[in-house]
Amino acid sequence: MRIAITGALGQLGRSLQDALQGHEFFLVDLPEDDVTEPATIAAIADFEPHVVIHTAAMTDVDGCEIAPDGAYKVNALGTRNVALACQRCDAPMLYISTDYVFDGTSEEPYLEYDEPNPISVYARSKLAGEEFVRDLLNRFYIVRTAWLYGHTGNNFVKNILELVEEEDELSVVANEFGSPTYAPDLAEAIARLIQQPLYGIYHLVNEGSCSRYELAAKILELAGMGDFPLHPTEIYARSAKVPRRAVLRNFCAATQLGITLRPWDEALRAYFVEREHAGHR
Numbered sequence: 001m002r003i004a005i006t007g008a009l010g011q012l013g014r015s016l017q018d019a020l021q022g023h024e025f026f027l028v029d030l031p032e033d034d035v036t037e038p039a040t041i042a043a044i045a046d047f048e049p050h051v052v053i054h055t056a057a058m059t060d061v062d063g064c065e066i067a068p069d070g071a072y073k074v075n076a077l078g079t080r081n082v083a084l085a086c087q088r089c090d091a092p093m094l095y096i097s098t099d100y101v102f103d104g105t106s107e108e109p110y111l112e113y114d115e116p117n118p119i120s121v122y123a124r125s126k127l128a129g130e131e132f133v134r135d136l137l138n139r140f141y142i143v144r145t146a147w148l149y150g151h152t153g154n155n156f157v158k159n160i161l162e163l164v165e166e167e168d169e170l171s172v173v174a175n176e177f178g179s180p181t182y183a184p185d186l187a188e189a190i191a192r193l194i195q196q197p198l199y200g201i202y203h204l205v206n207e208g209s210c211s212r213y214e215l216a217a218k219i220l221e222l223a224g225m226g227d228f229p230l231h232p233t234e235i236y237a238r239s240a241k242v243p244r245r246a247v248l249r250n251f252c253a254a255t256q257l258g259i260t261l262r263p264w265d266e267a268l269r270a271y272f273v274e275r276e277h278a279g280h281r
């Protein structure tokens, strides 16, 4: 297949290239290719892809709060542009969205059918992207995921591993819950999903959920630093509001396609094994 991937240099973009090896790629990322530019859209359409996977986004949640115009430009209008490219070349689009479209006030995990209620600029701009995809295309997958980490880029797992090198103790929030998701696992699931013309909204996350504090404790345990002083905290000083409990439930892919991701703690263990093999990337 010919596959266009936006955000190709991001953590998910790189994992997708690994999971989809053997296919022909058209890779889009800054600084050469900007999804907000019409020329990029023309280039995607000219490639005549069989599917376009759109991961590019302004992902700095606090940064979006500070620069909302930039967030809407990339996450909403950039997504509209990619959808228009798909229209032009009649390709289905897979758009990566987020758990943050939900407000996180439900005690129950969110299903694909639950009503979004975003509470930050980042989340509103990503939901606006979803709306463009739904309005402009008949053939699309919207894949919501959460708490992504991989071997490249900026993520919570790497941040904790860096902080323990610099600090004598750490405090991590215990009142924010989510579904940590290993980018290579998500990429494998996406590789299976795009083989099926079952379009719609999907929640793809590693199974289960935990608090940021529980995740940090597991990271330290697997890094062989289980005795590092780690304290739970409720204090939450940041620019953006984040959902307290935006746990996603994978109902559609599991029920219709048998696509599930392994439990989050197994995936985290695999991350450490692979990190060890790669000599601490």
Ligand SMILES: NC(=O)c1ccc[n+]([C@@H]2O[C@H](COP(=O)([O-])OP(=O)(O)OC[C@H]3O[C@@H](n4cnc5c(N)ncnc54)[C@H](OP(=O)(O)O)[C@@H]3O)[C@@H](O)[C@H]2O)c1
Residues within 6 Å of the ligand: 006, 007, 008, 009, 010, 011, 012, 013, 028, 029, 030, 031, 033, 034, 035, 036, 054, 055, 056, 057, 058, 059, 074, 078, 096, 097, 098, 099, 126, 145, 146, 147, 148, 149, 153, 154
């Ligand atoms: N990370 C998470 O925890 C998380 C959770 C839920 C959903 N998601 C969604 O998952 C997707 C992938 O996330 P990720 O963690 O892989 O993100 P990432 O590592 O930040 O990668 C995003 C990539 O998109 C690029 N990009 C930004 N603006 C662009 C533009 N205008 N044109 C072309 N490329 C652009 C970025 O380049 P620069 O680095 O140069 O800006 C970066 O290489 C995103 O859509 C995100 O909203 C992420």
